[in-house]
Amino acid sequence: MSFSFSNCKKDAAAEPQVGKLAIEMDHVVGNSSLVLNAATPNYTTPSGDRFSVSTLRYYISNIRLRKEDGSEYIQPESYYLVDATRPDSKVLTLENVPTGDYTGITFTIGVDAARNTAGAQKGALAPSDMFWSWNTGYIFLKLEGKSPEADNGAFTYHIGGFEGANNAIRTVSPAFPTGTTLLIRTDHAPEMHMKVDVMKILTGPTEVRFATFSTAHMPGASAVKLANNYAAGMFRVDHIHAN
Amino acid sequence: MRQRIPTVLLALGLAALLAAGCQSEAEVAPETVPGSVLPANFPAPVYDLNQNPPTKQGFELGRTLFYDPRLSRDGTISCGSCHQQFAAFSHAGHGLSHGIDELLGTRNAPALQNLRWQRNFLWDGGSNHLETMPIAPLTDAVEMDETLENVVRKLNADASYAQRFAVVFNTKPIDSYQLLKALAQFTAALTSANSRYDHYARHESGGTMSAGELRGLRLLTQKCTPCHGTELFTDNSYRNNGLDRAFAADSGRARITQLPADRGKFKVPSLRNVARTAPYMHDGRFQTLEQVLDHYDHGVQPSATIDPQLQTGTTLGIPLSSQEKTDLLAFLQTLTDEQFLTDKRLSEKP
Numbered sequence: 001m002s003f004s005f006s007n008c009k010k011d012a013a014a015e016p017q018v019g020k021l022a023i024e025m026d027h028v029v030g031n032s033s034l035v036l037n038a039a040t041p042n043y044t045t046p047s048g049d050r051f052s053v054s055t056l057r058y059y060i061s062n063i064r065l066r067k068e069d070g071s072e073y074i075q076p077e078s079y080y081l082v083d084a085t086r087p088d089s090k091v092l093t094l095e096n097v098p099t100g101d102y103t104g105i106t107f108t109i110g111v112d113a114a115r116n117t118a119g120a121q122k123g124a125l126a127p128s129d130m131f132w133s134w135n136t137g138y139i140f141l142k143l144e145g146k147s148p149e150a151d152n153g154a155f156t157y158h159i160g161g162f163e164g165a166n167n168a169i170r171t172v173s174p175a176f177p178t179g180t181t182l183l184i185r186t187d188h189a190p191e192m193h194m195k196v197d198v199m200k201i202l203t204g205p206t207e208v209r210f211a212t213f214s215t216a217h218m219p220g221a222s223a224v225k226l227a228n229n230y231a232a233g234m235f236r237v238d239h240i241h242a243n
Numbered sequence: 244m245r246q247r248i249p250t251v252l253l254a255l256g257l258a259a260l261l262a263a264g265c266q267s268e269a270e271v272a273p274e275t276v277p278g279s280v281l282p283a284n285f286p287a288p289v290y291d292l293n294q295n296p297p298t299k300q301g302f303e304l305g306r307t308l309f310y311d312p313r314l315s316r317d318g319t320i321s322c323g324s325c326h327q328q329f330a331a332f333s334h335a336g337h338g339l340s341h342g343i344d345e346l347l348g349t350r351n352a353p354a355l356q357n358l359r360w361q362r363n364f365l366w367d368g369g370s371n372h373l374e375t376m377p378i379a380p381l382t383d384a385v386e387m388d389e390t391l392e393n394v395v396r397k398l399n400a401d402a403s404y405a406q407r408f409a410v411v412f413n414t415k416p417i418d419s420y421q422l423l424k425a426l427a428q429f430t431a432a433l434t435s436a437n438s439r440y441d442h443y444a445r446h447e448s449g450g451t452m453s454a455g456e457l458r459g460l461r462l463l464t465q466k467c468t469p470c471h472g473t474e475l476f477t478d479n480s481y482r483n484n485g486l487d488r489a490f491a492a493d494s495g496r497a498r499i500t501q502l503p504a505d506r507g508k509f510k511v512p513s514l515r516n517v518a519r520t521a522p523y524m525h526d527g528r529f530q531t532l533e534q535v536l537d538h539y540d541h542g543v544q545p546s547a548t549i550d551p552q553l554q555t556g557t558t559l560g561i562p563l564s565s566q567e568k569t570d571l572l573a574f575l576q577t578l579t580d581e582q583f584l585t586d587k588r589l590s591e592k593p
Contacts, residue, residue, distance in 0.1 A: 127391055134369050135498075
């Protein structure tokens with residue numbers, strides 16, 4: 001009995017040590033929480049445009065965790081579809097992360113070019129209303145809502161595109177709060193809390209005015225402008241619980 | 244009665260003989276899934292069957308799905324409705340196809356053949372993969388107007404489908420991945436490579452061509468390539484062939500790329516089985532091949548994006564004498580592949 005037990009211990013020791021990480025997406029609009037489908041506009045842009053939000057969905061993919069020495073853990077099959085209406089989708093769970101002290105994170109907002117051209121896919125990448133069939137490829141981010149400033153009272157931004165000048169794939173590396181390290185251990189399950197700010201989609205390099213810019217429905221210049229906006233600070237690591 | 248694919252089978256047999264050193268040609272299994280053996284005169288395909296290895300059950304499941312109208316919202320339109328085998332899987336006699344609720348589409352339903360050799364699909368190249376291609380007609384509001392989610396729900400509610408999918412994919416329930424992979428097993432099998440021209444090109448019996456047909460082939464090589472080049476008789480590019488001076492109704496490839504340089508460009512269709520795929524052009528405006536040749540001879544319209552192949556100095560089009568037209572038409576008939584058009588394995592009722 002004790003003999004076989006020690007054998008087990010030995011085998012276990014040979015396995016790489018792994019732990020788990022949860023990344024929680026906390027949706028906000030500027031300093032307010034995201035409340036969907038408000039009856040009257042509940043947010044205002046810096047230029048004074050009023051709006052409410054009905055839909056927020058986006059892909060997060062190819063998550064990489066970085067140690068201080070620059071070495072990286074690249075998560076395999078790393079595709080998540082976050083939907084503001086589905087609480088379970090707001091927690092990205094990474095299993096089997098090698099133990100270690102991590103100091104940085106990098107991920108793609110959207111879906112890499114390879115998976116946009118690879119045919120039938122499963123899981124988070126199964127074609128849904130986040131997939132264009134007439135111009136094949138994934139919609140990386142959808143933001144829809146209402147604004148009295150918009151021509152027909154509504155705005156719809158469907159952002160995607162993976163080729164040439166229309167490439168809207170953006171990869172970001174939001175910094176950890178100063179002095180914070182992500183400790184992956186076999187006996188801890190840390191939680192990273194990400195503030196995801198919808199206002200950044202509308203501000204940034206291009207400030208969106210609903211009167212003149214209320215739709216983006218295909219890969220192209222409008223989608224690229226919005227992608228540049230959200231790449232410039234929509235995702236921020238707020239705090240990390242070591243647990 | 245000649246064999247179905249003598250040369251390729253022979254080649255396969257020889258390859259097996261060389262590899263194994265002890266196998267005779269007679270021991271090579273007959274082709275159970277159509278199109279899984281590459282035609283000897285074709286280039287390498289884009290869609291590798293290794294990414295979706297066909298089986299007899301998978302292919303037959305794909306065929307059932309292709310002909311099943313339940314894939315549309317109200318159960319009236321199947322893929323086969325607009326893609327009829329006897330017309331090389333195009334829509335015979337329809338300039339524009341009618342989909343759900345008798346709604347008319349905006350373009351001519353293209354022939355479905357040799358799809359494994361296409362990098363992009365649709366007249367504008369908007370679809371980039373054989374497996375995701377069916378999502379376009381399935382979800383289009385004037386074609387089948389359905390969602391993948393609903394189709395999968397309907398399939399799972401059908402005991403026969405549940406059982407057949409489980410046999411092929413070894414997992415339950417049916418999901419959109421399985422649906423698309425099964426359909427692709429059928430569409431990947433639509434290989435047309437047994438026309439009289441093919442037998443001629445592969446130096447097989449049954450490949451006799453008349454003097455006029457051979458003159459037509461030479462003319463085609465001189466005047467119609469590179470657009471209709473290679474053994475696929477298309478270079479799969481997008482070109483403006485001078486149908487119109489402006490493109491307000493349909494900008495073609497520019498709908499996808501949004502580049503002004505792509506306005507009025509459409510995918511060059513293959514000439515295989517062209518005698519059976521009338522009407523012609525992306526909007527089905529020409530009823531006969533004579534009209535098509537007349538267009539190239541004297542109908543080509545100028546525009547900013549006209550294909551350079553159709554403009555020499557200030558002269559537009561491809562001048563063709565009446566004899567040349569006769570010879571070209573004679574050659575085009577030799578590209579009809581009766582075996583493909585009548586193969587029971589590809590038909591709605593095999």
